[in-house]
Amino acid sequence: MKRSMFMEKGGQIYFDEPSYEEALIGETDDGKVVYDYYGMIESLMKNEEMSDEEATDFISYNTIRFAPYLKDRAPLVVDQSYATDLDGLKENCEQEVRYPEAVLGLDLVQTKVVYDYDKLLKLVEKENDWNEDTARDYIIETLIEEGLVVVFVD
Structure with a gap:
């Protein structure tokens, strides 16, 4: 091979x-x-x-x-096993876990926390009492710019 x-x-x-x-x-x-x-x-x-x-x-x-x-x-x-093993995630990554409910897992290449966009969108909407457009703009203009790794899951 x-x-x-x-x-x-x-x-x-x-x-x-x-x-x-x-x-x-x-x-x-x-x-x-x-x-x-x-x-x-x-x-x-x-x-x-x-x-x-x-x-x-x-x-x-x-x-x-x-x-x-x-x-x-x-x-x-x-x-993706790190989505349910947040203690393990914290041990294997120095990055802060900002939105635990939206964690997709750990990127093994760069050892970064990875977030599921759809879950993150719903969480940001709910936490801030925002509509979808405002939450999406916040994710794109703030969180991604700050270095959050966000995945659009198929």
Whole structure:
């Protein structure tokens, strides 16, 4: 099997060889592709006939380790188990968890907290008693500008 490579398509960087297409879950506001970590493992187990351990090692050494070479264009690999394990999230990320109810998971490439846009939108609306447009503008003009990683989940 070839080492995981990247390809550009429509201005976005995707994993290629293997593609992990089945693990795509969305994209960020700036067009980065977002993959589900466990979906990637399942994809390798199914399509490449790897064991769970082999798939996990492959992703760690051949995908996540090389993604930072793409710098700010690297796809995100999100471990969604951190959405329900906030203590684990805090241990593995120095970033403050600002909206726990909207956490999608932890990006394993840049070790940043990742938020689900739809959940964040509803939370910001409710907390501030704002309409959807005002909440959306706040997310885009303030939170994303401050560095919050927000994913538009498909």
